[in-house]
Amino acid sequence: MLKKLGNSFGNGESVFLLFFLIGGLLAFLYTFLFSSAEYAVFSPYLFTDTIAVPFATLDLSGLEIPIEVDNFLIFQEFKALPPLKRVFESQAFGILLSLIAITGFSYFISLQRLYFVAGGALWIILTTLGNFNGLNIGGPSSNFALIILLSGTILPMIGIYIWKPMLAFWKRWLIIALGFILAWITLTLLSPVPNPELFLSQHLLVPAIGFSLMWLFWSGPAVMNGVYVLLAKANQSLGLKISIQLVLIAIVYLTLLFNSLLQITGDSTLPIPSINPLLVIPIIGFFGWIGIKNKVETNPEISDYPNVVKALYLLGLSLVFWTIWKINMASNEPAAEFIKHVTLYSQIAFSIFFLVYLYSNFLSVMDSGKAVEKIIYKPYSLPFYHVRIGGLIGMMVLIIYADGIIGVQVNSLSNNILGDYYYESDQKLEASILYENSWFRYRRNDKAKQATAQILFELNQPTLAKRHLEESFAENPQVDNILLLADRLHLENKPLEAVYYLENGLAYFPNSSKIANSLALFYTKIGRSEEAIAILQDFDDEVSFSNLMSLKAKAGELDLEDWENAKALIHQINSIPYQRLKGGNLDSNTADELALLAEDTNNPIIIQSALRNIFSQKTSSEIEKDIKLLDSLTRNPGYQDYILDLQETASIRSLGAQRVAESVKNLKGLAFRNSGDAAYYLQLSADILAYQLDFEKAAIDLLEAIGKGFQNIQPYHLDILKLAEEEAEAEKLALEYGLNTKDTLNAELLIWKNFHELTPSKAFDRWENIEAKALKSDFGQRVLMHKSHGLSDAQVSRIGNQILESSGPNDFLREFISNPDFSNQDQLILFMSWLEMGEELSANPYLTPLIFAAADRVPDSLERYNLLNSASEFNKDPVLWAAKADAARKVGLPNYATATLEEMKEWVSETDLIRLQSINF
Numbered sequence: 001m002l003k004k005l006g007n008s009f010g011n012g013e014s015v016f017l018l019f020f021l022i023g024g025l026l027a028f029l030y031t032f033l034f035s036s037a038e039y040a041v042f043s044p045y046l047f048t049d050t051i052a053v054p055f056a057t058l059d060l061s062g063l064e065i066p067i068e069v070d071n072f073l074i075f076q077e078f079k080a081l082p083p084l085k086r087v088f089e090s091q092a093f094g095i096l097l098s099l100i101a102i103t104g105f106s107y108f109i110s111l112q113r114l115y116f117v118a119g120g121a122l123w124i125i126l127t128t129l130g131n132f133n134g135l136n137i138g139g140p141s142s143n144f145a146l147i148i149l150l151s152g153t154i155l156p157m158i159g160i161y162i163w164k165p166m167l168a169f170w171k172r173w174l175i176i177a178l179g180f181i182l183a184w185i186t187l188t189l190l191s192p193v194p195n196p197e198l199f200l201s202q203h204l205l206v207p208a209i210g211f212s213l214m215w216l217f218w219s220g221p222a223v224m225n226g227v228y229v230l231l232a233k234a235n236q237s238l239g240l241k242i243s244i245q246l247v248l249i250a251i252v253y254l255t256l257l258f259n260s261l262l263q264i265t266g267d268s269t270l271p272i273p274s275i276n277p278l279l280v281i282p283i284i285g286f287f288g289w290i291g292i293k294n295k296v297e298t299n300p301e302i303s304d305y306p307n308v309v310k311a312l313y314l315l316g317l318s319l320v321f322w323t324i325w326k327i328n329m330a331s332n333e334p335a336a337e338f339i340k341h342v343t344l345y346s347q348i349a350f351s352i353f354f355l356v357y358l359y360s361n362f363l364s365v366m367d368s369g370k371a372v373e374k375i376i377y378k379p380y381s382l383p384f385y386h387v388r389i390g391g392l393i394g395m396m397v398l399i400i401y402a403d404g405i406i407g408v409q410v411n412s413l414s415n416n417i418l419g420d421y422y423y424e425s426d427q428k429l430e431a432s433i434l435y436e437n438s439w440f441r442y443r444r445n446d447k448a449k450q451a452t453a454q455i456l457f458e459l460n461q462p463t464l465a466k467r468h469l470e471e472s473f474a475e476n477p478q479v480d481n482i483l484l485l486a487d488r489l490h491l492e493n494k495p496l497e498a499v500y501y502l503e504n505g506l507a508y509f510p511n512s513s514k515i516a517n518s519l520a521l522f523y524t525k526i527g528r529s530e531e532a533i534a535i536l537q538d539f540d541d542e543v544s545f546s547n548l549m550s551l552k553a554k555a556g557e558l559d560l561e562d563w564e565n566a567k568a569l570i571h572q573i574n575s576i577p578y579q580r581l582k583g584g585n586l587d588s589n590t591a592d593e594l595a596l597l598a599e600d601t602n603n604p605i606i607i608q609s610a611l612r613n614i615f616s617q618k619t620s621s622e623i624e625k626d627i628k629l630l631d632s633l634t635r636n637p638g639y640q641d642y643i644l645d646l647q648e649t650a651s652i653r654s655l656g657a658q659r660v661a662e663s664v665k666n667l668k669g670l671a672f673r674n675s676g677d678a679a680y681y682l683q684l685s686a687d688i689l690a691y692q693l694d695f696e697k698a699a700i701d702l703l704e705a706i707g708k709g710f711q712n713i714q715p716y717h718l719d720i721l722k723l724a725e726e727e728a729e730a731e732k733l734a735l736e737y738g739l740n741t742k743d744t745l746n747a748e749l750l751i752w753k754n755f756h757e758l759t760p761s762k763a764f765d766r767w768e769n770i771e772a773k774a775l776k777s778d779f780g781q782r783v784l785m786h787k788s789h790g791l792s793d794a795q796v797s798r799i800g801n802q803i804l805e806s807s808g809p810n811d812f813l814r815e816f817i818s819n820p821d822f823s824n825q826d827q828l829i830l831f832m833s834w835l836e837m838g839e840e841l842s843a844n845p846y847l848t849p850l851i852f853a854a855a856d857r858v859p860d861s862l863e864r865y866n867l868l869n870s871a872s873e874f875n876k877d878p879v880l881w882a883a884k885a886d887a888a889r890k891v892g893l894p895n896y897a898t899a900t901l902e903e904m905k906e907w908v909s910e911t912d913l914i915r916l917q918s919i920n921f
Contacts, residue, residue: 024321031328039331039447040480044076053580061748071577072609073550078514080480082454093326094201106172110308130206135191152183195425202421208323215316219288220350226287277340285317331447334412349394412442546571576613615653620838623657679710699724757907760790777806789849796820845871882916
């Protein structure tokens with residue numbers, strides 16, 4: 001078809017026609033097949049909740065001390081945003097329609113006088129109906145704008161028709177185009193309204209719809225005509241019963257059309273398929289082209305130039321495609337419904353009367369096999385007027401059957417056009433009035449109602465906006481309006497009312513995942529978690545699955561299958577705590593990839609949630625890079641609402657790298673700066689210190705956390721207090737929270753009491769006296785970790801071999817105990833590998849052997865003192881404190897040395913203190 005088209009016209013004309021036709025068809029198909037023109041804008045509103053996940057657990061002979069950190073779960077709640085402002089599409093359509101009009105006028109000049117006059121009159125009528133006087137040139141609604149428009153568009157065409165009718169096509173086109181350009185420039189320069197070029201572009205939709213209707217009337221019998229021509233040509237010399245074939249095809253086609261009419265009028269109860277009437281238009285175009293070729297080739301009286309009629313036909317088809325594209329882009333539902341109704345009316349009525357004409361005149365020769373298609377339009381005027389008049393009568397019958405709904409649609413679509421102009425030019429009050437009136441006139445008008453409510457909220461008229469939403473819910477429910485109403489009720493702290501509308505909304509739209517997700521999250525807020533989970537289990541989209549996984553994690557239901565397969569970023573972030581709750585962890589490669597993906601979103605909620613979840617595990621690699629990243633985010637103005645969360649993440653990241661001192665100090669700083677969450681930070685600090693066997697400091701932080709409002713007291717907290725000799729406080733809490741606890745600690749737990757205050761030799765003696773194999777191994781590990789700096793090689797070897805015998809082989813430990821020399825770099829690396837540490841020797845102040853290894857590698861005496869002093873703020877190891885006193889004397893701080901030794905008397909015996917002072921550090 002396209003190749004033949006190119007041969008039918010000049011090269012320049014073919015390019016124009018092909019551009020309009022192919023571009024229009026692609027735009028038409030794109031908007032319908034991919035729903036790209038949907039007006040409603042739904043955005044998943046992100047909010048977070050926290051869930052405690054296991055970070056580490058210390059098992060001390062029946063006393064489990066867990067460290068749990070908060071991970072983020074990102075929930076997505078759909079919100080309805082204001083409709084899109086399609087300013088660019090509107091202006092592009094204005095330019096495109098002008099080009100089509102210029103091309104059409106250039107062809108109209110070649111028509112006979114009657115058709116030329118009719119075309120010009122139609123343009124005048126449609127531009128008058130287009131409300132171009134709203135440009136207010138010379139005063140409100142004055143006629144100057146229409147006069148300028150008609151002068152610039154009609155006069156050049158009339159002039160050429162009268163004086164130069166044989167002028168070349170391109171010359172005609174350029175002259176008419178110049179008139180259009182001058183008219184547009186004059187109108188936009190003289191008009192006082194805001195954005196006059198947008199006003200012009202929007203209102204050009206009226207003549208576009210008008211000419212589209214004329215094309216639909218022209219092509220009314222196109223399908224039946226084209227089918228008959230194909231059958232007739234195929235039947236030449238065959239003599240088949242094409243009359244029967246045509247009847248069968250007509251019955252199927254008309255039944256499909258009529259059922260579609262019943263459906264759009266709400267009367268369809270037949271078990272017959274229907275079709276979107278707008279999708280019939282390409283079918284009309286295809287068969288119409290076959291029919292129009294047959295007409296012009298057999299009836300030269302139609303035009304002096306048959307190719308002009310073909311060109312106008314293709315141009316009209318292109319205009320219909322582009323007009324439907326514009327209508328869908330603007331979400332002008334009344335206009336779309338109007339086109340649907342007119343398409344069905346015209347196709348049903350004209351097809352029936354064409355068949356009546358055909359069978360009443362040519363039935364006797366239809367099956368003869370002769371070229372009957374060449375004579376069915378001779379004389380042309382008889383069938384043309386008879387079919388048209390009969391078709392118009394049929395259309396009137398169908399219009400009456402549909403209660404004249406097209407009149408209401410015309411009124412509503414024109415209000416929408418003007419409302420779109422006001423909306424896209426930010427004249428909100430005027431837009432709301434027009435949209436409101438448009439919906440009042442015609443209910444199938446979703447964009448108008450949504451835009452009205454959104455604009456009224458922006459104009460600070462929430463009561464009126466809610467009234468519109470409630471009216472929509474009662475008369476014509478919409479997903480976006482239901483979500484907007486529920487969101488507003490949520491802001492007004494009316495969750496039960498929001499649930500009511502969402503529940504009923506889900507009954508109206510049972511397949512709407514947007515309503516389902518919002519309802520599930522509202523259920524969660526009012527304590528109906530089981531119902532929330534039940535709702536989302538019926539949906540399999542990414543958002544629903546991610547929310548479902550998060551809700552199940554909160555409820556402790558870790559039974560989801562295929563939870564790892566979803567690829568959405570938010571789902572992957574949420575899957576990290578879910579994975580940890582199931583006992584898993586995140587591998588480093590996945591963590592790095594996820595961090596990069598999160599950073600690319602440039603969304604603070606996603607980034608800070610991803611970093612928290614990724615960093616909530618033990619790893620020492622790239623700790624400086626990670627801390628620097630978190631620090632940079634806290635200085636970013638876009639993260640001001642997340643500073644505390646980022647600082648907490650930094651503390652957790654430090655803990656993951658075993659920077660215990662740094663982590664605890666940061667948590668206490670957070671507690672000081674944020675009194676509302678101080679209890680949580682202090683409790684976490686207490687658990688970290690207890691994990692390091694420092695029960696004294698852990699008890700201090702725990703009691704302070706309780707004083708700040710911490711209430712999640714667990715039995716292990718009472719044991720921590722008892723190990724810190726806070727028995728009275730433990731008993732008080734046991735009574736207050738109804739916890740069962742033993743009056744005294746068992747002997748196995750008592751061996752951990754004051755562990756860090758032991759000298760290495762006394763720690764070794766305590767280890768030797770332990771008989772239980774498992775306990776001996778656990779205690780031995782701690783002795784090697786914290787006290788091996790003061791043990792002999794033989795003692796280290798004995799403890800190490802017992803650990804290997806009890807716990808199984810470990811190459812790092814086996815190699816280390818063969819030569820426990822911390823001054824040897826290779827042996828030091830083996831020791832740290834056994835502890836699964838990074839390269840930082842002084843990261844954990846409680847690992848005294850590594851503190852000494854770090855101090856021995858510091859050449860500066862003052863720096864050595866500062867290192868030992870920092871560790872002594874946490875660690876009460878007697879050897880460490882003695883070394884600190886010695887370092888203080890060496891840097892000229894004898895008073896500090898004396899004060900240190902005096903303080904050591906609180907937990908070190910006089911004999912041990914004298915012996916410690918004799919050590920050569």
